[in-house]
Amino acid sequence: MSGTENHSRFASIVEAAKAIPSSFVSRVRNFSLIDFEESVAGKPGAKFLEDQTANKIVSYELILFAVILGIFGSESLDLVVLGIDFYDLFSIDGLLSMLSLNGAVHADGRVVTFSEAIIFSVISTIALILAWWITLTVLIKQTFRKSMSNALLGISTAWIIFIVTRGLSHFILIEADWVVVWANRDLVMMGQLMKEQMTQSPGSHMCIDVNDCYGINQNFRLWWTTYLSCALLGTAYGTSDKNPLKFVLGFGVLVTIISLLATNPTEVSYNTDAVMNRILICVAITYATFAASYYYSINSEEYLVNRLRSYLTIYAVSIFFFALIIMDPPEFVKKLAELAGGTPVQSFRDEIVAGTAVPSTMDKLAGNGIEASQWGGLFVNLIVATAGCVLGFGIGVFLAFGRQSDLPLFKVPSVMVIELVRSGPLICWLYFAVFMMPDLMDPFYNAEDIIRMLLMFGIFGGCYIAEVLRGGLQAVDSGQKEAAAALGLSPLQTKLTVELPNAVRTTLPSIVSVFIGLWKDTTLLFIVNILDFFKLAKDLPNTDLRFLGDFLEPLYVTAVVFWVFAFYLSRLSMGIEKNLGLVKEGGGEMA
Numbered sequence: 001m002s003g004t005e006n007h008s009r010f011a012s013i014v015e016a017a018k019a020i021p022s023s024f025v026s027r028v029r030n031f032s033l034i035d036f037e038e039s040v041a042g043k044p045g046a047k048f049l050e051d052q053t054a055n056k057i058v059s060y061e062l063i064l065f066a067v068i069l070g071i072f073g074s075e076s077l078d079l080v081v082l083g084i085d086f087y088d089l090f091s092i093d094g095l096l097s098m099l100s101l102n103g104a105v106h107a108d109g110r111v112v113t114f115s116e117a118i119i120f121s122v123i124s125t126i127a128l129i130l131a132w133w134i135t136l137t138v139l140i141k142q143t144f145r146k147s148m149s150n151a152l153l154g155i156s157t158a159w160i161i162f163i164v165t166r167g168l169s170h171f172i173l174i175e176a177d178w179v180v181v182w183a184n185r186d187l188v189m190m191g192q193l194m195k196e197q198m199t200q201s202p203g204s205h206m207c208i209d210v211n212d213c214y215g216i217n218q219n220f221r222l223w224w225t226t227y228l229s230c231a232l233l234g235t236a237y238g239t240s241d242k243n244p245l246k247f248v249l250g251f252g253v254l255v256t257i258i259s260l261l262a263t264n265p266t267e268v269s270y271n272t273d274a275v276m277n278r279i280l281i282c283v284a285i286t287y288a289t290f291a292a293s294y295y296y297s298i299n300s301e302e303y304l305v306n307r308l309r310s311y312l313t314i315y316a317v318s319i320f321f322f323a324l325i326i327m328d329p330p331e332f333v334k335k336l337a338e339l340a341g342g343t344p345v346q347s348f349r350d351e352i353v354a355g356t357a358v359p360s361t362m363d364k365l366a367g368n369g370i371e372a373s374q375w376g377g378l379f380v381n382l383i384v385a386t387a388g389c390v391l392g393f394g395i396g397v398f399l400a401f402g403r404q405s406d407l408p409l410f411k412v413p414s415v416m417v418i419e420l421v422r423s424g425p426l427i428c429w430l431y432f433a434v435f436m437m438p439d440l441m442d443p444f445y446n447a448e449d450i451i452r453m454l455l456m457f458g459i460f461g462g463c464y465i466a467e468v469l470r471g472g473l474q475a476v477d478s479g480q481k482e483a484a485a486a487l488g489l490s491p492l493q494t495k496l497t498v499e500l501p502n503a504v505r506t507t508l509p510s511i512v513s514v515f516i517g518l519w520k521d522t523t524l525l526f527i528v529n530i531l532d533f534f535k536l537a538k539d540l541p542n543t544d545l546r547f548l549g550d551f552l553e554p555l556y557v558t559a560v561v562f563w564v565f566a567f568y569l570s571r572l573s574m575g576i577e578k579n580l581g582l583v584k585e586g587g588g589e590m591a
Helices: 003-030 033-041 054-073 095-101 113-141 148-175 185-190 192-199 218-238 244-263 272-298 303-328 333-338 345-356 361-366 377-403 408-422 425-437 438-439 449-474 478-486 491-528 534-538 550-578
Strands: none
Touching: 033 054, 033 113, 033 148, 054 095, 054 113, 095 113, 113 148, 148 550, 185 192, 185 377, 185 534, 218 244, 218 272, 218 303, 244 272, 272 303, 303 377, 333 361, 345 361, 377 408, 377 449, 377 491, 377 534, 408 449, 425 438, 425 449, 425 491, 438 449, 449 491, 478 491, 491 534, 491 550, 534 550
């Protein structure tokens, strides 16, 4: 790529950065109050509003009246129309009344702070103003005369939004006691046994007295996987066509939120400085790899960028297997660590606990890792869902081609596996993995429960992905197959380089839907007594007598966490679809 092209590329980035505030301003200028009002409340049916000027004046007056009702509340009015006392029907507290929650004392002694009261009041007031505005618009402008259904839909939707918004904000800011979550944030992330290895090791806040320490901190195993994942994230976004400022700012906001959650001093049981240092390492790795891959992308030909993306796919798969190996290393890894100068930590455990010896990373790597039976928390959900995606995709490709094969040796077993697995719910297969799979695997491999869950999620996801890919393979144009044959490609090369990429491109939304479904289905692990994120969150109230009855707070956090990951997967899929030309017609050449 020439210097002129580089200069033009950087110039376009600068223009895009300048266009962010200008585009926002243009959107604000193009905003039409009347159009928005008609979209939510319907078109006016009153004859005196046929004049556009009068219509706008009434709209502003209704907004002012709605603001007054939102601030002072409808209890300030005492309307009686046709014998109906509207004070009794619409007596709703306004901003001033809701602010009185400041200083309120709960039954357990907690006091509502001013910040909590003001945030709750402002959020509720905004939703209340919207509800009153739409209601008054429908009544005064008589939009029901144009369309009764639109008018009723607008009013009901507005009041449902108000009820839900006020109810959720009141629970989150006023009612809920989030100490149960703060006190167990590390527990739901990594599980009880893995938490003990961190909090009960020398140097932890929990080990004030050396005699209280009995663990060896091995959470470096989790951080190493996190570092590699950060490198993947930065490199992947660097090769995309997105505005770099969006990633830099967006990732900065994400890291800020994570840092605030991790270093909040409320009921903290670990060294926040050490965690913050590791978070900063993650930030440095992400931004460095993003800058390097972005620089490489703008200075390289398109085929080189595509080759880098293919390498990233292999790298992403390798991270999954690296996580499995580093958590519980096989013997050859331990031997390599010993050759590198490490001494197994188990051989001088007493000295470590007594505080007279500090093990190095190689010492820990040369010793025993964390067995799969000790895994827990969000890590289990992530590793199992990743197994469903990584192993599932590989199994799905094999089964999809097997089902399309003309050879009975491949076709019949593929059909049997697909139909058998898809005929039963996932929970049945999880019980199969717990009670029956050991009898099948023990002669070859004595797998623990979580490892069997990994395999079962991979098989289950693979069967569904196989059927999705089969539809994509059938949609591949026969002319492409003939062209591949004319170029001298073997059948295997044709399938892997021509048919499979086109099938994946066509079925990408469905494949991502399967991945999202597998991510959500990991919550079923608690039924077979796996200490996953959902089970630990559900049991948090039992961890301390102070938290008895606080069962809603952990469940709300669980819902938010699962939604965030599912939403990110869907947005990621939309970005890939856009790059492949799936959002418009004629995008096939981008495959």
